[in-house]
Every structure is written in C-alpha cells, then in structure tokens.
Amino acid sequence: MSKKKKNASQSKKFKNDHPLVLFKKSPIHGWGGFARTEIRKGKRIIEYIGPKLTKKESEQELENLNCYVFTVNDDFDLDGSVKWNPARYLNHSCKPNCESDVKKDRVWIYSTKKIKKGQELTYNYGHELEDYEDRPCACGAKGCIGYMVAEEHFETLKETEASLQ
Ligand SMILES: [Zn+2]
Numbered sequence: 001m002s003k004k005k006k007n008a009s010q011s012k013k014f015k016n017d018h019p020l021v022l023f024k025k026s027p028i029h030g031w032g033g034f035a036r037t038e039i040r041k042g043k044r045i046i047e048y049i050g051p052k053l054t055k056k057e058s059e060q061e062l063e064n065l066n067c068y069v070f071t072v073n074d075d076f077d078l079d080g081s082v083k084w085n086p087a088r089y090l091n092h093s094c095k096p097n098c099e100s101d102v103k104k105d106r107v108w109i110y111s112t113k114k115i116k117k118g119q120e121l122t123y124n125y126g127h128e129l130e131d132y133e134d135r136p137c138a139c140g141a142k143g144c145i146g147y148m149v150a151e152e153h154f155e156t157l158k159e160t161e162a163s164l165q
Pocket of ligand 1: 094141144
C-alpha cells in the first residue's frame with residue numbers, strides 16, 4: 001500500500017455511531033452489526049464501501065485470502081477490508097434478515113424483513129459452491145446449511161453432503 005493511500009484510510013477512522021447499526025461482538029463470528037432500533041422491511045441500512053479493485057487486483061486479493069472483496073460489476077470490485085467500512089462486520093446467515101444490492105455501482109445492505117431492536121443484521125454473502133468446505137457457517141439459524149453459500153446452491157449442497165455420508 002502506498003503511503004498516501006494509507007494516510008487517507010487512517011483519516012477516515014470508523015466511529016461506532018451509525019444511526020441504525022450498533023457494532024459489537026457477535027455470537028456468529030467476531031464482530032457483528034445489530035439493530036439500534038426497529039427497522040422496517042425494505043430499508044436501505046448501510047453502504048458497503050472500500051477502494052475499487054480492478055478484476056486483476058481483485059484476483060490477487062482473493063489469492064491473499066481477503067474475504068472482504070465484493071463483486072460490483074464486470075469492471076471492478078470493492079476491497080471492503082478497510083477500517084472505514086464497518087459494513088464488513090455484518091455476518092453471513094443461511095436465514096438472513098438483509099440482502100446486498102448493487103445500485104449504480106454502489107453496494108447497499110437492505111432489510112428484507114422487519115427487524116427488532118437488538119437483532120443481529122445478517123445477509124447471505126452469495127458465495128459460489130467452489131471450495132465451500134473452507135467456509136463453514138456458524139449462523140445458528142434453524143436449517144443452517146453448514147457452509148456459506150448463496151441460497152441458489154442450497155439444494156445442490158444438501159445433495160452433495162448427503163452423497164458423502
Ligand atoms: Zn448457516
């Protein structure tokens with residue numbers, strides 16, 4: 001990282017003062033985001049931000065096991081691992097109450113149901129099936145599929161796991 005870039009990210013330090021989300025330790029994994037107040041369904045909650053990565057840079061980051069790379073479009077991705085992106089604390093769940101959505105090349109996390117004050121905010125990270133064994137899920141939801149994969153892969157994963165037993 002260049003010196004200039006580093007200084008820029010340090011000046012944008014994360015403050016735990018988001019109007020809707022309180023960040024604290026999560027029973028799922030590390031830190032999580034929790035509703036500070038009741039949140040209605042369909043509310044735009046927080047933006048997932050970070051430096052833009054070209055697809056080439058993105059590949060490199062993924063090789064370095066940067067798990068905060070977010071695919072935005074065919075041209076670029078975002079590196080969400082920076083301190084000033086508290087949205088990176090939101091955990092994955094197999095039964096989430098939020099979802100991510102790309103609008104005009106920006107990534108937003110929306111509520112998909114009414115969320116009570118104090119509930120943890122989660123969304124499905126939308127991972128492909130590839131190397132799913134490396135991403136065990138600890139979301140604790142009833143019907144947790146055991147690994148972090150996009151919902152569209154749940155059935156295939158269930159079949160794969162069943163055939164291994
Ligand atoms: Zn799960």
